[in-house]
Amino acid sequence: MPGYQKKLHGVIHSSLEYADELVGRIPAAIDISRRTFATNPYVNAYFTNVSDLQSVFSHSSEIQDYMEEIHEADSSCCALLCMHRTEKTVLGMELSDGILKKDVRQVAVSFSDHRVYSPAPSEAETRAGLKHCLFQGLVTNALGQIMHLKLVSHRLQSRHRILHTRLRHLQQRAREIESGSGAAASLAEDIRETTLELKTVEQEMMNTPVLLTPQVLLEQVTGVFRRPDNFVKVSETPLRLNKMGIKISDDSPEPSNRLELTEVVIGNESPRVVTLARFPREELLPRKKFELPG
Numbered sequence: 247m248p249g250y251q252k253k254l255h256g257v258i259h260s261s262l263e264y265a266d267e268l269v270g271r272i273p274a275a276i277d278i279s280r281r282t283f284a285t286n287p288y289v290n291a292y293f294t295n296v297s298d299l300q301s302v303f304s305h306s307s308e309i310q311d312y313m314e315e316i317h318e319a320d321s322s323c324c325a326l327l328c329m330h331r332t333e334k335t336v337l338g339m340e341l342s343d344g345i346l347k348k349d350v351r352q353v354a355v356s357f358s359d360h361r362v363y364s365p366a367p368s369e370a371e372t373r374a375g376l377k378h379c380l381f382q383g384l385v386t387n388a389l390g391q392i393m394h395l396k397l398v399s400h401r402l403q404s405r406h407r408i409l410h411t412r413l414r415h416l417q418q419r420a421r422e423i424e425s426g427s428g429a430a431a432s433l434a435e436d437i438r439e440t441t442l443e444l445k446t447v448e449q450e451m452m453n454t455p456v457l458l459t460p461q462v463l464l465e466q467v468t469g470v471f472r473r474p475d476n477f478v479k480v481s482e483t484p485l486r487l488n489k490m491g492i493k494i495s496d497d498s499p500e501p502s503n504r505l506e507l508t509e510v511v512i513g514n515e516s517p518r519v520v521t522l523a524r525f526p527r528e529e530l531l532p533r534k535k536f537e538l539p540g
Contacts, residue, residue: 247460254464257471264474265380271480272376272508275324275369275522278303279529287503288521291487292329292357302327304531306362313527324372325365327523329357330516331507338492353493355485357519369522380478383512387477388470392463399458402451409444416440481517483507 276282280296282289293299303309312323338352364375420433455462470477485505486494494502509517 247464250460250464253468254471257468261384261471261474262377262381265377268380268478268480268510269373269376271482272326272373272520272522273506275372275524278327278523278525287487288505290489291355291491291503291505292327292360292519292521294356300529300531302360303362303525303529304533306365309362309365309525309530310533312365313530314533316527322524322526323365323367324369324522324524326363326372326376326520327360328363328510328518328520329360331509331519332356332358333493336492338490355487355491355493361518362523369524372522380474384470384474384477387513388467391466391470392458395455395462395466396458398454402447402454406444406447406451409440409447413437413440413444477513479511481509481511483509 276286276288278286278289278292278299280299283293283296283299284290289299293302306325309323309325313321316323333353333355336352336354337349339348339350364372364379366372366375416433416437420430420437423429423433483506485507486496486498486502487505488494488500488502494500507519508521510520511517
């Protein structure tokens with residue numbers, strides 16, 4: 247299609263800038279290890295114990311493959327850690343004005359379904375990998391829009407042909423039978439319902455591109471890259487948690503840790519907490535422990 251590069255240039259440039267801005271909002275990497283589990287409030291909140299921490303990174307084939315390529319014993323990698331945040335109401339104990347109260351309704355916060363992506367030697371390289379992933383996500387989304395449009399177009403055209411053929415068949419039968427009979431009345435109702443459904447399909451076809459020209463497909467692509475914020479969003483969520491993972495109100499004097507969570511929403515998926523994490527090679531469990539026999 248003549249001029250397609252010019253039409254794509256501006257929207258792709260702006261979407262790359264948007265990816266830069268999103269990745270730039272992810273805080274600096276944190277060290278995740280047995281040592282920091284006891285000292286870093288984020289590490290303490292994200293994992294239930296040290297074994298859970300080591301298992302998450304050791305289960306990652308990306309981490310295992312990366313570490314196998316690195317020969318330095320004291321090496322580490324930086325990667326993106328993603329997880330779901332869940333809140334549920336529980337009954338616990340609370341110290342208020344020197345009195346220990348039981349069966350107090352509290353909100354427990356937990357993190358699950360940990361995933362690790364884009365391991366690299368440095369934080370800068372991990373961020374660059376994330377920008378690439380975001381861009382590829384937009385490409386995949388644009389392809390998905392095109393495939394959806396093709397399926398809708400095919401469905402509408404097929405339905406239109408079927409209804410049109412059925413209507414002609416019903417009208418032919420109506421001409422062949424005696425008017426005023428019960429069969430004629432039934433056919434008339436079938437013709438009315440088929441005609442209404444055919445009009446509905448034709449109205450949908452007017453609102454949906456049926457002939458998928460290069461121009462129509464290019465508009466699908468530019469539409470995605472013009473509004474990348476429709477595909478991926480980043481938000482910050484402040485949170486106060488005690489050592490037990492219980493949410494603490496801002497006006498409470500109870501000791502707690504203040505966290506600033508970064509959450510990402512991609513497409514229609516549920517939000518995921520993201521953080522950049524440095525993980526030491528020395529704490530990676532043997533790969534064979536996670537491989538199935540045979």
